[in-house]
Amino acid sequence: MTVVKKLALLAAVAASIAALPDSAAYAAGSGGSMSTPSIPDVQRERTPEDLAKSAYNAGYRHIKKAAKLEEDAAEATKPEKKQKALDKAQSAYEKALGEFAKATDNAPAMHEAWNYIGYAQRKLGRYDSALSAYGEALRLKPDYAQAIEYRGEAYLGLNRLEDARKAYLDLFAGSRDLAGQLLTAMKSYVEQRRTAPNGVDTQALEQFAQWVSERETIALQTAMLDTGAGSSASWR
Numbered sequence: 500m501t502v503v504k505k506l507a508l509l510a511a512v513a514a515s516i517a518a519l520p521d522s523a524a525y526a527a528g529s530g531g532s533m534s535t536p537s538i539p540d541v542q543r544e545r546t547p548e549d550l551a552k553s554a555y556n557a558g559y560r561h562i563k564k565a566a567k568l569e570e571d572a573a574e575a576t577k578p579e580k581k582q583k584a585l586d587k588a589q590s591a592y593e594k595a596l597g598e599f600a601k602a603t604d605n606a607p608a609m610h611e612a613w614n615y616i617g618y619a620q621r622k623l624g625r626y627d628s629a630l631s632a633y634g635e636a637l638r639l640k641p642d643y644a645q646a647i648e649y650r651g652e653a654y655l656g657l658n659r660l661e662d663a664r665k666a667y668l669d670l671f672a673g674s675r676d677l678a679g680q681l682l683t684a685m686k687s688y689v690e691q692r693r694t695a696p697n698g699v700d701t702q703a704l705e706q707f708a709q710w711v712s713e714r715e716t717i718a719l720q721t722a723m724l725d726t727g728a729g730s731s732a733s734w735r
Contacts, residue, residue: 551606558598558615565591565622592619610639614646621649626656644674651681655688658699660707668712679718685711 545553565588572584596619602612617632633650636643651666663685670678689708692699 502549506564547605551602551604551609551612554598554601554613555609555615558595558602558612558619561591561595561598562615562618565589565595581665592622595619596623608639610636610643610646613639614643614649617646617653618649620654624656626653629653629658642673643672644677648674648677648681652684655684658692658697658700660703664707664710671714671718675718675722682711682715682718684686 527718568584568588568591572581572588575581575584596616599616599619601614602609603616608614613632613636617629617636620626620632621629630650630653633646633653636646637650638644647666647670651663651670654660654666665682667678667681667685670681685707689704689711692704693708698702
């Protein structure tokens with residue numbers, strides 16, 4: 500066979516392979532069947548649900564990164580290192596916020612994403628925006644306990660103590676673990692405001708501190724009853 504004929508044959512083979520769909524070419528190259536591509540959905544257009552899930556997962560990774568940075572800041576002994584970690588955490592929360600916003604743009608009914616929009620906004624100190632997002636999450640899923648807990652912490656940030664109390668009582672009735680989480684946040688709030696009142700009335704703060712102490716006692720007593728033989732059923 501002449502060189503010219505060889506070149507012509509090679510060109511024809513190359514043209515026939517280029518004309519195959521990507522999935523079929525992959526199957527042929529890997530020994531698969533031409534009629535059953537190995538990757539049937541390679542060229543499938545991503546749905547809004549796909550995009551929402553991808554954005555949600557990306558946002559959650561930023562949330563985890565921010566939480567780790569906050570831990571680093573708490574453990575830092577040098578002020579400059581502490582501040583650097585906190586600044587990076589804030590940046591991670593901003594990135595998380597952007598991803599969760601993408602998720603709700605593609606799936607407006609994704610209550611989990613709305614909840615984390617609220618979480619990121621709260622961590623950035625934007626309490627009113629956080630409450631709006633938690634409200635949307637709870638509109639979509641009224642019994643969403645995590646959003647109730649997070650919203651309770653946002654109420655604390657705004658010194659809305661009565662609303663925080665109600666959030667705790669709602670959680671205590673249905674989710675003891677999250678109620679305990681909010682109670683811990685309430686105790687931290689009291690300690691912080693005693694040092695830096697930040698607009699809260701001193702008398703109101705001490706009344707709230709007393710209520711928190713009472714609720715902690717009740718929670719401990721209830722836990723003891725729940726773990727006692729036969730007492731769980733009788734308590735309920």
